């Protein structure tokens with residue numbers, strides 16, 4: 001399990017009130033509907049949530065890669081203090097790959113089928129470093145392949161000659177080619193079988209250790225997250241509903257949705273029925289007033305239907321947007337885990 005001792009101090013990336021909507025004939029889809037979080041130096045933050053909750057849109061919003069019908073409605077994305085939303089296209093292009101790089105969802109299928117692997121990586125290096133000697137570029141390629149565990153013969157190959165795991169390592173090599181400060185990896189193991197998933201995940205951890213890079217790891221596999229990340233942000237229908245250190249989230253999930261996600265992870269140790277999350281998500285063009293999870297929440301209360309809950313800090317660095325944690329008169333909090341067990 002990834003360890004993360006001591007509280008990190010330096011914020012490398014800060015996202016504030018980010019909203020990204022998609023225009024449709026029937027109204028805007030509120031794909032990312034005001035999210036806030038910080039990413040600290042050297043940490044891996046997991047961003048989890050079910051399909052369609054807005055994880056990839058959030059990633060595209062952070063990198064300013066949203067294209068029509070999508071648009072960034074508001075927000076700030078501060079990378080080392082500088083707001084990417086206020087930058088020109090040229091300034092942004094300079095920062096992509098070199099300071100902030102993305103392994104997009106399905107990246108391994110978007111490698112150029114007509115180009116050798118080495119040329120695709122050279123392109124990334126040359127575009128940013130300009131005229132660089134062939135020796136220098138080849139040296140860099142060898143370093144990158146060593147880091148991600150690829151044999152040098154792969155450099156001469158075309159994408160169709162590689163296995164899924166190898167292609168994904170090529171994508172990791174591209175993402176780290178210019179030693180960025182932050183990498184966002186979107187579902188980087190989802191199309192791989194479990195054994196290869198593990199190997200690729202280990203590669204990511206090695207890269208993180210060697211480069212000291214900070215990462216946002218997007219996925220919906222809580223089991224994989226548990227082995228990799230330091231903190232987790234749980235997203236539901238365009239909003240972050242809980243953000244917590246990994247061990248706190250698993251030991252005492254604060255949000256009913258986080259609890260349900262964790263209960264959906266099969267366990268080899270104990271025989272337990274898998275819980276399903278009842279109900280369906282609301283129409284993303286028309287979220288209900290109040291809490292975003294109210295239609296599926298086993299603990300919904302009247303006030304959840306009126307006003308969105310604020311974040312309550314229920315243990316150090318564990319913040320939960322749920323009225324179950326509103327301190328009562330005697331200061332006690334409701335235990336969501338125990339309540340879920342009894343429900």
Ligand SMILES: Nc1ncnc2c1ncn2[C@@H]1O[C@H](COP(=O)(O)OP(=O)(O)OP(=O)(O)O)[C@@H](O)[C@H]1O
Nearest residue numbers: 022029031050051052053054055056057058069284
């Ligand atoms: N081009 C588009 N036009 C309209 N709606 C879109 C478009 N792209 C995405 N959406 C909607 O935005 C919401 C968020 O989608 P997004 O792809 O960000 O989710 P996700 O959490 O990454 O899902 P997954 O786990 O399946 O990758 C969904 O409701 C989706 O239907």
Ligand SMILES: [Mg+2]
Nearest residue numbers: 055056057105
């Ligand atoms: Mg996605």
